[in-house]
Amino acid sequence: MxxxxxxxxxxxxxxxxxxxxxxxxxxxxxxxxxxxxxxxxxxxxxxxxxxxxxxxxxxxxxxxxxxxxxxxxxxxxxxxxxxxxxxxxxxxxxxxxxxxxxxxxxxxxxxxxxxxxxxxxxxxxxxxxxxxxxxxxxxxxxxxxxxxxxxxxxxxxxxxxxxxxxxxxxxxxxxxxxxxxxxxxxxxxxxxxxxxxxxxxxxxxxxxxxxxxxxxxxxxxxxxxxxxxxxxxxxxxxxxxxxxxxxxxxxxxxxxxxxxxxxxxxxxxxxxxxxxDAEGATKFMTIQVEQAATTEEALKVAYSIAHSPLVKTAFYASDPNLGRILAAIGYAGIDDLDVSKLTLWLGDIQVATQGGRDPNYLEEDGQRIMAQAEILVRVALGRGQTSDTVYTCDFSHEYVSINADYRS
Missing domain, CATH: 3.60.70.12 (L-amino peptidase D-ALA esterase/amidase)
Structure with a gap:
């Protein structure tokens, strides 16, 4: 769809x-x-x-x-x-x-x-x-x-x-x-x-x-x-x-x-x-990375989030298991990333700040955003003034079915 x-x-x-x-x-x-x-x-x-x-x-x-x-x-x-x-x-x-x-x-x-x-x-x-x-x-x-x-x-x-x-x-x-x-x-x-x-x-x-x-x-x-x-x-x-x-x-x-x-x-x-129109997609996701030191750095983080099967399947399930996003940021390849300066938003909801869960974040707010067909994930790295954006989608059961049957 x-x-x-x-x-x-x-x-x-x-x-x-x-x-x-x-x-x-x-x-x-x-x-x-x-x-x-x-x-x-x-x-x-x-x-x-x-x-x-x-x-x-x-x-x-x-x-x-x-x-x-x-x-x-x-x-x-x-x-x-x-x-x-x-x-x-x-x-x-x-x-x-x-x-x-x-x-x-x-x-x-x-x-x-x-x-x-x-x-x-x-x-x-x-x-x-x-x-x-x-x-x-x-x-x-x-x-x-x-x-x-x-x-x-x-x-x-x-x-x-x-x-x-x-x-x-x-x-x-x-x-x-x-x-x-x-x-x-x-x-x-x-x-x-x-x-x-x-x-x-x-x-x-x-x-x-x-x-x-x-x-x-x-x-x-x-x-x-x-x-x-x-x-x-x-x-x-x-x-x-x-x-x-x-x-x-x-x-x-x-x-x-x-x-x-x-x-x-x-x-x-x-x-x-x-x-x-991606194979089996049910969610359109915009991954916006701000305050990066370089464009390459911003894209490393954006693609790390966008490519994570755990992140993509969580979005398909509308499951606000947002620690998966933090993990993807952490392994993006920025060795000197100071996570205490990082802020994460899901839509208009601030989820994480200063290296941990935002004290005002409620899981029901995250679930409300995750249930939407179009979702913004915004990350501020606190390292510079460069921003960049990547567009992706979730992974569903249908993605596997389409690719398993592609040559049939």
């Missing part, structure tokens, strides 16, 4: 001029569902990406990195679900390259102008013949308004599509930002989400967009975790078509910061929707 996950109505999903999207049934893993998606990009669209740091990164990730480095001008993306094409060795690389070559041939472009993406089961050969056979139908289906269909097509264990769309005014011109993402488990992206695609009809030069992709990922997809596992296929792509007529060449342009803020907001929403 998704936790307060907003799916915009179709008439609130704005097409991005310069991008057409098509989907098709390729029977990659299961028959009778759309599992193949293509994004067709207008000439001069700039594209940047951030990818998994998992050393076992999938074949399509390796091909994407090579094609972006070639700077040939990306003209299309192709995404399959049902098979990750990871842990597939040289045959997997050949399959990703064959996919690019087949789509490039249909579009009359070079293979290095295609970015491939895969998501699904690891360690199984990609049925590339079926994928290639489905490409003509996906290309024929391409329309500018097909974001909703694409959000469904890229899903695996997701129960809901993840879509964000908005329009902003930049210097008197309306600019569109629309994106989709997918992911529900195996989420502790060390860069971005499992798959995320964000587009705008503003124009940005490739070097500036590349820098932005990393900055935006660090403020959004790099601040979520479901289970602490970094996928082999994580990919986050930003596309800027320039079709609105707005061209921003440098950070000094007064329109730059408003655009960055809107893109970051969109990416953060797409990232949080992954946590809201």
């Amino acid at each position: 998704a936790i307060n996950l907003h799916i915009p109505a179709r008439d609130a999903i704005f097409p991005v001029a310069g991008i057409r999207i098509g989907t098709a049934e390729a029977s990659i893993r299961k028959a009778g569902r759309r599992d193949l998606t293509v994004f067709l990009l207008a000439p001069n669209t700039t594209v940047a990406g951030v990818f998994t740091r998992n050393r076992f990164r999938a074949a399509p990730v390796q091909v994407c990195e090579a094609h972006l480095a070639a700077q040939a001008g990306i003209r299309a993306l192709v995404i399959n679900t049902g098979n990750a094409n990871a842990g597939t060795g040289e045959p997997g690389l050949q399959a990703s390259n064959q996919t690019c070559e087949a789509l490039a041939s249909q579009l009359g472009v070079h293979a290095t102008q295609i970015l491939p993406f895969s998501t699904g089961v690891i360690l199984e050969p990609l049925p590339v013949d079926r994928l290639i056979a489905g490409l003509p139908a996906a290309v024929a289906d391409a329309q500018s308004a097909h974001w909703f269909e694409a959000a469904h097509s890229i899903m695996t264990t997701d129960t809901q599509p993840k879509i964000h769309s908005q329009q902003i005014d930049l210097g008197g011109t309306t600019v569109t930002i629309t994106g989709i993402s997918k992911g529900a488990g195996m989420i502790r992206p060390n860069m971005a989400t499992m798959l995320g695609f964000l587009a705008t009809d503003a124009g940005l030069p490739a070097p500036l967009l590349k820098t932005l992709a990393s900055q935006i990922a660090n403020q959004s997809f790099n601040r979520i975790t479901v289970d602490g596992d970094t996928s082999t296929n994580d990919s986050f792509i930003i596309m800027a078509t320039g079709a609105s007529g707005v061209q921003i060449q440098s950070p000094q342009d007064p329109r730059f910061q408003p655009l960055v803020q809107a893109l970051t907001q969109a990416a953060r929403d797409l990232a949080q929707k992954i946590v809201r």
